[in-house]
Amino acid sequence: MVSSKQYSKIISLHFSPDVVRRPMMYNLAKQFDLTFNILKARISPREEGHMTLELSGKEEDYKKGISYLQEHGISIQDVAQSITRDEESCTHCGLCTALCLVRALWLDEESRKVLFDNNKCTACSMCTRVCPVGAMNSEANGDF
Numbered sequence: 001m002v003s004s005k006q007y008s009k010i011i012s013l014h015f016s017p018d019v020v021r022r023p024m025m026y027n028l029a030k031q032f033d034l035t036f037n038i039l040k041a042r043i044s045p046r047e048e049g050h051m052t053l054e055l056s057g058k059e060e061d062y063k064k065g066i067s068y069l070q071e072h073g074i075s076i077q078d079v080a081q082s083i084t085r086d087e088e089s090c091t092h093c094g095l096c097t098a099l100c101l102v103r104a105l106w107l108d109e110e111s112r113k114v115l116f117d118n119n120k121c122t123a124c125s126m127c128t129r130v131c132p133v134g135a136m137n138s139e140a141n142g143d144f
Ligand code: SF4
Pocket: 085, 089, 090, 091, 092, 093, 094, 095, 096, 097, 114, 130, 131, 132, 133, 134, 135, 136
């Protein structure tokens, strides 16, 4: 069952040059009463658009908004699924925690382990570049 409670998720969008010129984000906010916080946006040399954003609103409105975007040919990826950590490789050195601005990676004082919450991750890929043992991995989105 879809509830009316507040819902928030970080997603990445990929869209064609044709969509870049349309006011999709304005329509999304106006028609479905959603708010969004753009975390990263880029137009490629071929004029395709890439955007990472946090989308918030009532869960039923969120689902309608996602359907609206998909109906207009925008492919959507849940950012929480795009960055993963190989738990066996991580040595809990803590290097990545200094670079993770949204604190998706942080040192737990009690256990002295570095914890990872992929729901806070914005897929900036900083941790994947610095991890000395390659424990943090980026899938599908490449360098976006
Ligand atoms: S930099 Fe790599 S090894 Fe070190 S805590 Fe982060 S994920 Fe683990």
